[in-house]
Amino acid sequence: MRWDWLFVRRNNGPMTPPVSILLPSEVLLSGPAPHALRLGLLAPLSGLLGVAGPAIINCAILAGEEIARATETVLELVLVDAGGMPETVAREVDLLVGAGLVNGLVGTHTSNVRVAVEARVADRVPYVFTPPHDFSRASAGSVFLGSDPKEHLRQPIAWLARNRRITRWALIGSDYVWPRQVHRAATTVLRELGQRIVLDRLVPMGQVDTAELVAATRHAGADAILVSLVGRDGIEFHRGVTELDAGQSFLRLCTALDENCLIAVGGDSSGELYSAMPTFLQQGDDRHLRLLESYVARFGLTAPLPGSYAEGCYDGVHVLAALCLSGLLATNSAASAAEQLFAASTGIPRDGSELGFDLSRHPMRLARANDTDLEIVGMPSGV
Template sequence: MARSALKIGILIPRSGPAGIWAPSCEASALLAACEINAAGGIRGREVELVLRDTGASDRSAVEAALAIVDLDAVDCIVAMVPSSARQPIRNATRGRIPFLYTPQFEGAENDPGIITIGETAEELLKPGIDWLASEKRASRFFLLGNDYLWPQRSMAEARRLIGDGGGHVVGEMEVPFGLEDHDLVLSRIRRSKPHVVLSWLLGHEAILFNRAFAASGLAAGILRFSTAIDETILYGIGADCTENLYVSSAYFSNLRSRNNDAFLEKYHQQFGTSPAPPNAFGESLYEGVHCLSGLAEAAESLRSSDIVRKLGRSAQKRTARGFETDVATGNRHPIHIAAVDGFDFRVIANR
């Protein structure tokens, strides 16, 4: 008698600011599942992905999480959702099944029922702030973010790191989702005379701001730095609006390594020559599904408590990140600092 499929619930937004990443998230998760099934599945069970749209709010994310657990009867959840939805999803599902959270986040997640595998604000910010101070002699920073958990806590971490390095925060501002008129923001930046604008704007919000910033003429004299601009957002911003723009990330699609070369080869074999652009947020689902596989195999169980204990103590068979081919589940990868050159990320430092 054939064993039943192992259902992995994939939670991603198809709308709202983060909906811009949905196509690459779906593709990356599907590729990971195909690779796992080709190797025999997870504990001998074929993997079946069940996708649910978390929408544009925390409430809709909770509704999707409840549906995927109660109606779809998934065995575990892998999610790429905004940070503000992470704990509500955990509270709603009450730890009944394993929950992996894949994208970069603010850090300091202490809930044992949530497995976070993305880079923390400190991991992404410290190399960038140090590089800006040493290579660009930057000491005056303006902090800008959307008004929710990830930017708020990341801005607090940035204030600490900037102060430790002898720099100064000369201005900061939180803005709501959907802001289209950036005149007030740009006016405050202009008056503050920063060397750098550090921003935490989610998905489509980053596109709108960076276009307005370039149109204002500020880009020639003020640097921009972000941990959350990737290939998808860059195409939206446009090549003419990226002057003096810098990014730190654990993944850029143009990085050459055995891991990424293998990932991209199979990604294009699976989805053709013009698929959804690979990027850090979408690719995090590839990491998450493979991480879950490694944890479940090592734990010989799908109980959340058993799986959590194997994080960092089990092998993850595939990754697109870093340069080491043998990695542990939840492994930390090098952080790359890149200058934006048109539609390309030109890596200028590895930390």
């Protein structure tokens, strides 16, 4: 694994950052840091979501620097590769938590890793999980920032059914925690909207056979595919659809496709590839534009694109730091403390101004691929 891009970013940025990026081996050797706020950053540097890892880490650094400046806190991020096998990641996190080396965890990774980490951490430190999540909420120490499957699906599917005259759906996803929940939620949502499911397939991770899936979809007579193949598997599927010249055979609605993944696909110009995510680079609200301006000023125009996963991690670092600095954890679980923060706060001051990091649920937005861009076609709730 190469770490050189990270250290170049740390040492040669536009300013000396008030945030340190540490590896688990470093903190295991050095021991606790009583005068610093030390947060475990669980980010995918390999595996299914590895393509989004560099942007996720950049956004974590950006958030950490804002927090350090605003609160005059020494802040350290302990970087754990969350792209490995769930139990391997969980054991590494368990070592950090058990030795008292981190004050909390923020994770932007797959749900199977979250389940394993929760089981090991067992509420000993707050754990902020930022991507869309499955329905289970077994731990009072966990804070979920993303949407659940029904929140994620209902409005985008309704918009497409109404505006694209879709009636017959194939469900194709990865065979692990979150896509299974997506399929269950989709079954309910589609039936409520008068839609029909003609194919339901969960694919073992790393074993995507695009030609077979396309043939099965055509044989079933589907108008559209709900794709919940995650990260690298989704990239391979969409590449394969283009190579098979099947891009216009059916509409594809994705639940885990951001701009970095679309670039890795090589773009798509079929006009039939859609993504439902809480944020996209091209949205024009003031809060999002300020975040992009800060990101470009810090990392430059050639940095990895800060897509929805990365922006979620940005919010997650802010939320975790706010929890740790608030004093609420002394008498409340992380989930209860977060609810109090969500009700009371709109953001942490940044350089005397209000950046306004988001503590509320993002409404789902729907975008269509145009080459390597995701162009918003509407917020389904308002269309």
